[in-house]
Amino acid sequence: MEGASYERETLKKFSLLLTILLLWPLPAFSQAAPLFVRIGLVEHAGRVSFGCSVPARVLDSRGKEVCRVAPLECWQIEDKRGKATLFDPKKKLFTAAFPLTLKPVISSQGIPLIFLAGKWYRGEGEFRPGLLVINRLPIDEYLYGVVPSEMPASWPIESLKAQAIAARTYAIANLGLFARQGFDLRPTIDNQVYGGAQNERIPSNQAVDSTRGEVVTYNGRVIRAYYHSCAGGYTESSETVWGKAIPYLQAVPDFDQEAPRYLWQKTFSKEALSSLLGMGSVREILPLQRGYSGRISHLKVVGSTEKTMTGEQFRKATGLFSTLFNVQSDLNAFTFSGRGFGHGLGLSQWGAKALGEKGYLYPQILRHYYPTASLDRLAAPGS
Template sequence: MLRPVALVLLLLAPLRAFAVETLRIAIEDADGDVRVSGKGLAFGADTEDASFTAIPSGQATIRRRGAKLEVNGAPVVGDSVRFRAGAGATDDAGIPGDEPLKAGTAQVRGDVVVRTYRDGLQLINVIPLEDYLAAVLGSEMPVSFPPEALKAQAVAARTYALQKKLEAYSNAFHLGSSVLHQVYGGVNREDPRTRAAVEATRGQVLTYELAPIEAYFHASCGGRTESGLDALQRDLPYLQPVECPCGKLPASRWKATISDAEVKSALRHPAQGLRVSGRTSTRRVTRVTLGDGASMDGVELRRRLGYTRLKSLDFEVERTDHGYVFSGRGYGHGAGLCQWGAKALADGGRGYREILSHYYPGAELQQLY
């Protein structure tokens, strides 16, 4: 049963009067000029009620001059400027058209803000949440996954984004576009299947004690998810270890062969003698002892050796003549929704509500808008 929740409505600001929830996503930093283009391009101040001035050429070059900005060689007021495509064009309902913008290397929906940032410029995409989610799903989960798995991912991604927005509400942006938050690839990552999953779950979020949860997710847990405390130093009641069917899938297994020279260079310690010296209750590595007797935590080991080589901390390590073979299970930190597990559950007939309740025990699915 979905129940309405008004907890965060007062904090959720629309992009335009007709839109619902929006986010500000940092999509690119630039040292030099930035180019923005789009059909019906216009620019204005970075406010919700700004007046926009058309750029007939449909193209703009933004340069930084000290602490100020220029658009096509003309100075603008303030340290930021906002661009919108489709200015003046409306659909049959009188709503402005949904023309995408090309901004730097990205093509996105919504508006783009260019602002001074450090010694250069930063691009921020101001986008309706549901449009953002359609691109996140295409970036974070294979679009070939079953519809119920895609719906579960849509709810998790929406919840994660709203929780991050509340956490960073007064900041210039709410999330980045990389794996440090949620991967967001813009228009090119949208797909009819991701849009269908987003639309089918529109406005639905996971809550705990009436607040959006920290809805972490990962690719594969290897057979058992990890607690939020052990994976992320987040001791949360809905991020607890649960059994997962992904452990039976070939996609959950991996091996990495790393030479002594690579280990020594990455860890800055003698390579010989590396061994596991601590694990969590789910067998994920918490600490290793190095060749010279020093120790390092598992998270730092994975960061230094590379996230794509050491795909998770659920591994065994074997010494060879010239290095090590790491044999592991899973891909990612292991907390929250397991994407390959969600696929397996959906293939077995589970609906997205059941999938979400399995991976976030104790969380409630509610209708926010």
């Protein structure tokens, strides 16, 4: 839990971003019904700070007002035996039943922002038993916080556009992924990194706006547009990674030689590796099958017991950057020499950068990394 004094200081320091966003012109798009997404920001929190850049109201599930929040006030909320307890800056207490919604009062004075657990966001806040904190907002406003978190805004605009469309497509395809918990996606590498309003940058916002409503489809359906940092020279097919052939996730050449993780090496002591894998003293690691790019689809770990694993299972257990590696051992350690960062499926971000620098347009970039797929526009833009 972050202290209230820290939260108040963060509120003050954020005035510059507020000024920038207030000056940011609202895009002149048609008023089609927006597509919303719920992001599970914090799960099972003890106490969370919240606030708003403009006047706001906290509403219960029936739309009844619980309290009002003045601009830039730092409030606290916690779950006390299943009931919401809220504290204003003067420690005045309010109680209500979950769920609750933090709703900015709409005005013509620029873009309202909400403050949740140390960061600023567009849209609304939701509080559910737990304490679960959710950010609900239109999907393209969500992308404003995703694109610069996933790809530097200084990269070529066509690369940013390709990233925006891949991120939009991924989000739409995964709506309801965590429906049982009450939200759609997490703001981490488990899904897509989402940094909120304070991560926004003008070039990446422009990439989102200029591709509004565009998604990648296959046979008329939005695809699961996976992407990763760099492929190490070649992406991989879904059949190698998951054991299931998906036509638009094929192995294709990559152009990511400038990536920091294009080449990498990592060494583990035998004791450390045995601990990570949860088995007795590891003596040998034997690749059993490789995919088109050279990524390991299955391997055998030999020690006091034997274990056969998929390459992805091994990567996640050990924290290796990819499954595209060779391994050498001596008496005390295993050394992994590899290429690439991530699962290797779909769009390579560093490869997209290189293609953008060479003058390729975003439809060409997407067509390269998602062969057999199509670039389409949603009937009702997700804005």
